[in-house]
Amino acid sequence: xxxxxxxxxxxxxxxxxxxxxxxxxxxxxxxxxxxxxxxxxxxxxxxxxxxxxxxxxxxxxxxxxxxxxxxxxxxxxxxxxxxxxxxxxxxxxxxxxxxxxxxxxxxxxxxxxxxxxxxxxxxxxxxxxxxxxxxxxxxx
Amino acid sequence: xxxxxxxxxxxxxxxxxxxxxxxxxxxxxxxxxxxxxxxxxxxxxxxxxxxxxxxxxxxxxxxxxxxxxxxxxxxxxxxxxxxxxxxxxxxxxxxxxxxxxxxxxxxxxxxxxxxxxxxxxxxxxxxxxxxxxxxxxxxxxxxxxxxxxxxxxxxxxxxxxxxxxxxxxxxxxxxxxxxxxxxxxxxxxxxxxxxxxxxxxxxxxxxxxxxxxxxxxxxxxxxxxxxxxxxxxxxxxxxxxxxxxxxxxxxxxxxxxxxxxxxxxxxxxxxxxxxxxxxxxxxxxxxxxxxxxxxxxxxxxxxxxxxxxxxxxxxxxxxxxxxxxxxxxxxxxxxxxxxxxxxxxxxxxxxxxxxxxxxxxxxxxxxxxxxxxxxxxxxxxxxxxxxxxxxxxxxxxxxxxxxxxxxxxxxxxxxxxxxxxxxxxxxxxxxxxxxxxxxxxxxxxxxxxxxxxxxxxxxxxxxxxxxxxxxxxxxxxxxxxxxxxxxxxxxxxxxxxxxxxxxxxxxxxxxxxxxxxxx
Numbered sequence: 001x002x003x004x005x006x007x008x009x010x011x012x013x014x015x016x017x018x019x020x021x022x023x024x025x026x027x028x029x030x031x032x033x034x035x036x037x038x039x040x041x042x043x044x045x046x047x048x049x050x051x052x053x054x055x056x057x058x059x060x061x062x063x064x065x066x067x068x069x070x071x072x073x074x075x076x077x078x079x080x081x082x083x084x085x086x087x088x089x090x091x092x093x094x095x096x097x098x099x100x101x102x103x104x105x106x107x108x109x110x111x112x113x114x115x116x117x118x119x120x121x122x123x124x125x126x127x128x129x130x131x132x133x134x135x136x137x138x139x140x
Numbered sequence: 141x142x143x144x145x146x147x148x149x150x151x152x153x154x155x156x157x158x159x160x161x162x163x164x165x166x167x168x169x170x171x172x173x174x175x176x177x178x179x180x181x182x183x184x185x186x187x188x189x190x191x192x193x194x195x196x197x198x199x200x201x202x203x204x205x206x207x208x209x210x211x212x213x214x215x216x217x218x219x220x221x222x223x224x225x226x227x228x229x230x231x232x233x234x235x236x237x238x239x240x241x242x243x244x245x246x247x248x249x250x251x252x253x254x255x256x257x258x259x260x261x262x263x264x265x266x267x268x269x270x271x272x273x274x275x276x277x278x279x280x281x282x283x284x285x286x287x288x289x290x291x292x293x294x295x296x297x298x299x300x301x302x303x304x305x306x307x308x309x310x311x312x313x314x315x316x317x318x319x320x321x322x323x324x325x326x327x328x329x330x331x332x333x334x335x336x337x338x339x340x341x342x343x344x345x346x347x348x349x350x351x352x353x354x355x356x357x358x359x360x361x362x363x364x365x366x367x368x369x370x371x372x373x374x375x376x377x378x379x380x381x382x383x384x385x386x387x388x389x390x391x392x393x394x395x396x397x398x399x400x401x402x403x404x405x406x407x408x409x410x411x412x413x414x415x416x417x418x419x420x421x422x423x424x425x426x427x428x429x430x431x432x433x434x435x436x437x438x439x440x441x442x443x444x445x446x447x448x449x450x451x452x453x454x455x456x457x458x459x460x461x462x463x464x465x466x467x468x469x470x471x472x473x474x475x476x477x478x479x480x481x482x483x484x485x486x487x488x489x490x491x492x493x494x495x496x497x498x499x500x501x502x503x504x505x506x507x508x509x510x511x512x513x514x515x516x517x518x519x520x521x522x523x524x525x526x527x528x529x530x531x532x533x534x535x536x537x538x539x540x541x542x543x544x545x546x547x548x549x550x551x552x553x554x555x556x557x558x559x560x561x562x563x564x565x566x567x568x569x570x571x572x573x574x575x576x577x578x579x580x581x582x583x584x585x586x587x588x589x590x591x592x593x594x595x596x597x598x599x600x601x602x603x604x605x606x607x608x609x610x611x612x613x614x615x616x617x618x619x620x621x622x623x624x625x626x627x628x629x630x631x632x633x634x635x636x637x638x639x640x641x642x643x644x645x646x647x648x649x650x651x652x653x654x655x656x657x658x659x
Contacts, residue, residue, distance in 0.1 A: 110570035113563070120406065120578045122566035 046091070047081040051134050053099050064135030067118045067128045077136050080129055087126075102126065142317055145184075145328030145349050152355040154325070156182040158659050159345060159359035161330050161374075164221020165641055166627035166648040167365035168308045168316070169266050173652035175319040179659045182357060183324040184347060186366075187218025189309065194350050198329065198537050201369075205528075205547035206585070208399075214595045215367055219326060220309020222367065222595070223641070228305025230267055230642040231298070232260050232274060234448060236438050237521075237636035243445035244553065246396065246524035247634050250605045250614035259646035259653075266645050268306030270428035274299050279430050285419045287432060290568045294440050298450070300638070302422065302429045328355065331539050333362070333378035333386055335621070342386075342624045348539050361659050363651070365627040368397075368597025369544055372530045372630060375601065375611075375618075377541050387601070387618040390608045394530035396599040398522040398635040401550045403591035405562055406579040408453075408514040408569055415574065417514065420453040435637075436561055446557040447521035448637040451565060454515040461488045516565075516577070519594060520558045521637045523551025530600050555586045596640050601630040616651045627651055 054060045068075065085091055088101035109115065109124030116128045123131075157179040160167045167183060174181045187195040199212040216224045233253065240248030261272040273279075276297050280287045287297040316322060332346040345357040364371045372394040376385035385393050410417075422431035434451040441448060465488035472479045479485060522528075528549050532542035566577040580588035604610020607619035612631050618624045627648045629640040636643075 107571055107573075110567045113567055115563075115567060115570070117579075120581065122563075122570065122577045122579060124570060 046085055047077045047133055047137060049092075049095070049098050050081050050084060050102070050130050051137055052095060053102065054130065054134055057134055057138055060131045060134040061138045062135075063118060063121075063123070063128070064131030064133065065139075067116065067123075068132050068135060070118065075129075075132055075136060077133050081133060084126060084129060102130070141320075141323050143323055143325045144188075145325050145347070145355060146351045146353055148325075148328075148349075148353055148355050150353050150355075154182055154323075154355060154357045156180045156323070156357065156359045158182070158361050158363070158655065159184065159357050160363045160365055160627075161345065162186075162221065162364065162366035162370070162628075163219050163309070163324065163326075164365060164367060164628070165223050165226075165267075165308055166644050167363075168220070168312050169263070169645045169648040170363060170365060170627055170652050171316060171319075171322060171324070172266070172312060173649060173656070174322065175315075177321060177656060177659075179321065179656075181322045182359065183322070184328050184330060184345070184357065185219055185324060185326045186329045187216075188326050189219050189313070191216060191218055191224070194538075195327075198539065198541075199370075200537065201544040201546060202533050202535075203546045206549045208546060208548065208593060209595075211369065211544065211546060215369070215597075218309070219313065219324075220307050223306065223308040226303075226305045226307075226641060227639075228268075228303035229300055229639040230264070230269055230303060231300040231433070231450075231638040232256070232272075232646075233636040233638055233643050234435070234438075236441060237448060237634060237638075241442070241445075244447055244523065244634065246526075246602075246609070249633055250603060250610075256643070256646050256650065259649045260642065262649050263642050263645040264301070266649070267642055268303040268311065269301045270426065273428075274301075276432070279425055280419055280432070284416055285423065285425070286416050287419060288434075288568075288574055289572055290434070291571070293437055294564050295568050296435050296437050297419075297432050298435050299430050300433050302431060327351075329539055330366075330374060331377075331541055332380070333374060333624070335378075335381050335386060337381065339382035339386055340620055341622055350538060359623075361623045361625065361655060363625045363627055363655075364601075365648070368600055368628060368630040369530055369546065371626055371628060372397075372600035373532065373541070373544050376530075376532050387611050387621055387624070389620060392526075392602065392609075392611050394600050395526040395528070396524050396602050396633075397528045397530050397546065397548045398524060398596075398598040398632075399548060399550070400519045400522065400594040400596050400598075400635060400637060401554060401558065401587060401591060402519040402594040403517065403588065404580070405451075405516045405518045405588055405591075406577060407516055408575045408577050410512065410514065410575040411573055413512055417453070417455050420514070421455040434565065436564065440564065444560060446560055447523060447551075447553050449518060449520050449557055449561040450637050451561070452517040452519070454517070456513050456515065461492055463492065465489050465492075514575075518558065518561065519637045520550070520554045520561075521635055522598075523553045524599060524602075524634055525549060525551050558587070594639075596629065596635070598629045598632045598635045598640060601626045602633045603631045604633060615654050616647065625651060625655070 088105045092098045105126045106124040109126050114125040115122050158181045160183045163183050163185040171183050195217045199215050201211040216222050235253045238249040238253045264272040279299055328347045330345050331348045334344045335342050342362050348354050375387050375393045379385045419432040436449050465485035469485050531545050533545040535543045569577045583589040601611040603612050612618050612626050616625050616631050629644045
């Protein structure tokens with residue numbers, strides 16, 4: 001069962017592998033993942049490209065579940081993933097590129113006020129959406 | 141010289157040049173300025189040298205409207221006044237606080253900030269602080285004392301100084317006792333301000349002790365320095381000649397009561413627990429204890445028509461079990477000893493080796509402590525509002541003066557500004573990768589549950605050049621009365637968001653300079 005209270009620990013586990021750590025240590029994320037060549041194609045694989053960036057799937061699913069629960073709408077994982085990728089100028093050939101683009105998008109979200117409140121946490125729209133993807137894919 | 145009014149002969153007359161009523165921050169700052177001056181000065185203080193239940197009970201009153209703490213607990217009625225429970229935080233008002241802001245009704249001081257700077261510089265020492273320097277560049281550096289790289293068009297890092305804090309009564313008691321032209325009358329209460337028939341000149345003060353001893357003070361010039369609520373109360377209660385109270389020809393006395401909404405709003409979970417936050421935690425630099433605060437930029441405030449806000453950050457150490465064990469082992473090792481449960485501690489360190497190594501590395505390289513979260517507190521500028529006010533209740537106190545009823549509200553603009561300020565901070569925290577912010581949900585009245593007040597009583601005898609918009613003029617003299625002045629935060633026309641003590645002391649020093657020319 002997915003709860004709607006997002007704990008501090010859940011958040012740390014997720015966001016440190018998204019925007020925040022990469023912003024603080026620009027080289028870190030790409031070094032760690034640059035060798036990961038993307039091999040998937042088509043829509044369902046784009047979802048995998050994004051959710052693979054999350055090292056702690058359980059925490060992300062918790063946040064994503066809370067986000068989906070409060071928004072009260074179902075999502076189509078493929079189209080959400082594609083729109084995230086497209087918004088960042090993708091598709092990308094490596095996980096490193098995907099991660100860097102995602103970090104940029106998250107930063108842009110915060111710059112332009114595209115934020116959502118999930119369990120009291122102020123998150124970027126993009127990171128909440130990625131967490132929602134994890135929630136949906138892990139539930140199915 | 142100190143005089144216990146309870147020892148005076150009933151019906152005594154005290155004649156002096158200058159009479160200051162109230163020995164809190166403003167009254168003491170003023171009195172010190174007259175040391176060695178030709179003028180003879182008398183200070184009338186209600187309490188003694190420590191808190192007494194009987195005197196304190198004279199502050200009892202009622203509160204209606206927005207929730208507030210009990211009136212007799214927020215203020216202290218003895219020598220030193222509310223500095224006896226002051227936290228010591230000092231920061232001058234910002235440039236924009238003095239300006240007329242079209243979106244903030246009744247805003248605008250009769251002078252700009254630069255007028256107060258020389259007095260702020262002097263007030264700094266009076267408050268027990270080092271030199272007046274609130275320039276962030278003077279205190280920060282790119283190393284350990286770095287500031288967060290917020291968008292300067294949105295957020296700025298500022299500085300506040302923290303006094304020990306100085307208890308004015310304790311700190312200045314001996315000094316004032318030695319001043320030959322100064323007499324401090326304690327345990328004496330002002331109960332009526334007497335005036336001529338046109339209420340344009342004060343002719344004397346009728347005073348009473350709780351023991352029943354009465355006395356009268358006649359001076360050339362009088363200054364009320366009894367605090368942001370009592371200043372208004374005493375004017376309102378002195379209504380035998382002027383209906384509605386002295387200085388109240390335009391029904392302004394007691395109105396525009398302001399208080400800073402203040403409280404915890406949530407926290408920031410840092411993305412890197414070794415983020416350097418020393419300046420925001422507070423640091424002693426060149427003998428001054430300074431602490432960084434985060435403010436909204438003047439551009440944002442003006443562009444979005446907001447009232448002023450500042451955020452105060454507090455750091456909580458976040459050590460893993462292994463780090464705590466390593467620390468414990470080190471503590472004993474410094475004394476050439478070992479803890480009893482050494483085996484358990486070593487086990488914790490081994491199990492948590494990554495964190496321990498990380499902590500040791502940061503301790504050696506940048507002196508950073510592991511910080512898990514930054515707690516967030518916010519203080520908001522209230523809206524000047526004539527309906528937020530102090531009035532007299534029917535119930536009299538033990539001396540026969542009607543108690544106060546406080547009906548206040550922070551204003552819709554304050555709440556709007558608070559919400560927007562929190563939003564901007566959360567966005568910037570995310571944008572620069574500092575971490576993520578968790579905010580408390582709003583309560584029934586729109587503010588987070590538990591959000592409180594600061595104990596700052598402001599605006600009830602507001603300053604304005606025009607008598608129809610202010611109780612006192614730019615010199616803090618009551619409009620229409622030639623020898624009555626007011627000191628303290630009750631004269632602030634707007635409250636800003638910074639702690640008021642430094643500003644009220646600066647204004648008291650400015651008033652002293654003015655009076656020295658005229659007394």
